[in-house]
Amino acid sequence: MGFRRMNIGILAIQGDYDAHAQALNRLGVAHSFVRRPEDLANIDGIILPGGESSTHLKVMSEEGLFDALKGFAANGGAFFGTCAGAILLAREVHGPAQASLGLLDVTILRNGYGRQLASDVHMGKTKLRKEPLEMVFIRAPIIESVGQGIEVLAEDAGHPVLVREGRVMAATFHPELTEDTTVHEYFLKQIAQ
Amino acid sequence: MDLMNNNLWRVKVGLAEMLKGGVIMDVTNAEQAKIAEDAGACSVMALERVPSDIRKDGGVARMAAPRIIREIMDTVSIPVMAKVRIGHFAEAQVLEALEVDYIDESEVLTPADEEHHVWKHGFKVPFVCGARNLGEALRRIGEGAAMVRTKGEAGSGNIVEAVRHMRAIVGHMKKLTTLGEEELMHEAKELGAPFELVAWVAKNGKLPVPNFSAGGIATPADAALVMQLGAESVFVGSGIFKSSDPAQRARAIVKATTHFTDAKAVLEASEELGEAMPGLDVRQVDEKDLLQTRGW
Numbered sequence: 001m002g003f004r005r006m007n008i009g010i011l012a013i014q015g016d017y018d019a020h021a022q023a024l025n026r027l028g029v030a031h032s033f034v035r036r037p038e039d040l041a042n043i044d045g046i047i048l049p050g051g052e053s054s055t056h057l058k059v060m061s062e063e064g065l066f067d068a069l070k071g072f073a074a075n076g077g078a079f080f081g082t083c084a085g086a087i088l089l090a091r092e093v094h095g096p097a098q099a100s101l102g103l104l105d106v107t108i109l110r111n112g113y114g115r116q117l118a119s120d121v122h123m124g125k126t127k128l129r130k131e132p133l134e135m136v137f138i139r140a141p142i143i144e145s146v147g148q149g150i151e152v153l154a155e156d157a158g159h160p161v162l163v164r165e166g167r168v169m170a171a172t173f174h175p176e177l178t179e180d181t182t183v184h185e186y187f188l189k190q191i192a193q
Numbered sequence: 194m195d196l197m198n199n200n201l202w203r204v205k206v207g208l209a210e211m212l213k214g215g216v217i218m219d220v221t222n223a224e225q226a227k228i229a230e231d232a233g234a235c236s237v238m239a240l241e242r243v244p245s246d247i248r249k250d251g252g253v254a255r256m257a258a259p260r261i262i263r264e265i266m267d268t269v270s271i272p273v274m275a276k277v278r279i280g281h282f283a284e285a286q287v288l289e290a291l292e293v294d295y296i297d298e299s300e301v302l303t304p305a306d307e308e309h310h311v312w313k314h315g316f317k318v319p320f321v322c323g324a325r326n327l328g329e330a331l332r333r334i335g336e337g338a339a340m341v342r343t344k345g346e347a348g349s350g351n352i353v354e355a356v357r358h359m360r361a362i363v364g365h366m367k368k369l370t371t372l373g374e375e376e377l378m379h380e381a382k383e384l385g386a387p388f389e390l391v392a393w394v395a396k397n398g399k400l401p402v403p404n405f406s407a408g409g410i411a412t413p414a415d416a417a418l419v420m421q422l423g424a425e426s427v428f429v430g431s432g433i434f435k436s437s438d439p440a441q442r443a444r445a446i447v448k449a450t451t452h453f454t455d456a457k458a459v460l461e462a463s464e465e466l467g468e469a470m471p472g473l474d475v476r477q478v479d480e481k482d483l484l485q486t487r488g489w
Contacts, residue, residue: 014235015215035455051214052271054270116294121203
């Protein structure tokens with residue numbers, strides 16, 4: 001499947017969902033916003049954006065989206081979560097503990113670097129290409145441990161920051177807040193395969 | 194703008210991006226902060242008294258006590274904002290030392306300086322400021338505000354001023370996009386705003402920072418109204434904890450903000466709510482008692 005024929009869902013409860021929409025626009029890929037379970041029909045993959053994971057979890061549960069997303073995963077749906085989205089995908093969440101979809105075999109610490117004053121932009125190495133990747137960290141979580149099936153695609157300061165397990169991928173930073181579409185393209189390639 | 198290549202500026206605006214589509218709730222203690230977080234608030238604003246009490250009590254309203262703010266920061270995992278008086282850069286220094294996530298330089302508190310706002314580029318912590326029109330919004334961004342909100346009329350439970358301010362800002366931005374380059378300097382002069390920011394808005398049709406709404410939001414439909422008028426997120430001050438059912442009302446406003454274009458969802462959110470906060474007819478309020486005229 002070529003990118004041009006895809007339609008990517010973006011969870012749009014709250015957060016920077018529009019920044020993801022703009023990244024997909026730059027790649028010429030169609031998107032639709034997901035706010036209810038029925039919005040999962042006819043999408044080829046879903047992006048869980050940055051924002052506040054506790055808010056996303058609360059509204060997802062009330063709307064029946066939590067179970068619907070698990071169903072989407074069970075049917076082979078592809079996921080890409082950034083920051084709050086990575087927290088929602090993790091197997092286990094700390095600081096404080098909260099429920100999660102458990103689609104990615106990692107444990108993750110919310111606000112792992114500290115508060116907003118610790119937010120920063122780094123250049124980091126990635127397996128996706130030779131040149132370093134610009135990584136915007138905003139009150140970012142830290143991936144504390146990864147299971148055996150996890151492929152680490154980028155690290156920063158000794159922590160995995162971009163990981164993948166089959167059709168589920170997560171970044172603790174925000175590629176959608178840069179002009180660089182490398183990470184989004186990689187996600188779309190996984191879907192196309 | 195050079196700012197777009199400045200990493201500190203990018204993470205300041207970046208946090209505002211993360212708060213889009215959400216509800217930021219005023220809280221006066223840790224217990225209220227927990228209720229707000231459990232209801233789905235994307236952030237809380239710590240202050241000593243909610244605006245309607247400030248209006249009622251009179252006197253001087255200042256930054257909240259650091260002990261209360263710290264208790265709130267220790268209780269919730271969402272970002273914590275706190276207010277400083279207009280121009281009171283020392284209160285802002287205290288809040289930065291406390292490591293709050295956002296500072297609101299707010300007309301709700303008694304101004305400390307009637308001529309100068311805080312030079313916000315001088316801080317590492319991001320700021321949000323109120324505005325009644327585009328010129329005011331761009332002056333605050335020029336000083337370093339990484340998020341703008343309408344002033345509305347805080348503590349009134351009356352949406353009319355927030356609507357006026359949002360329409361003024363959005364309407365003027367639309368107008369700028371229709372102007373020729375040769376008209377922009379005159380426009381900057383009329384707006385009393387930095388030329389570079391006026392030119393940026395004329396080219397992009399939006400503010401270079403997120404544009405939120407505050408000041409009078411009391412119901413789910415109020416939230417849906419300002420969101421449809423162009424707000425990217427809402428602040429609710431007295432509207433939640435001065436209502437008869439804070440937790441339920443907070444949940445309802447979160448739901449209406451997520452689904453702001455879906456009338457059925459806003460209807461669902463509006464059902465079975467108790468009494469909203471008492472409202473004020475802003476036209477009956479003495480000019481000297483208006484909060485929105487503080488700052489410039």
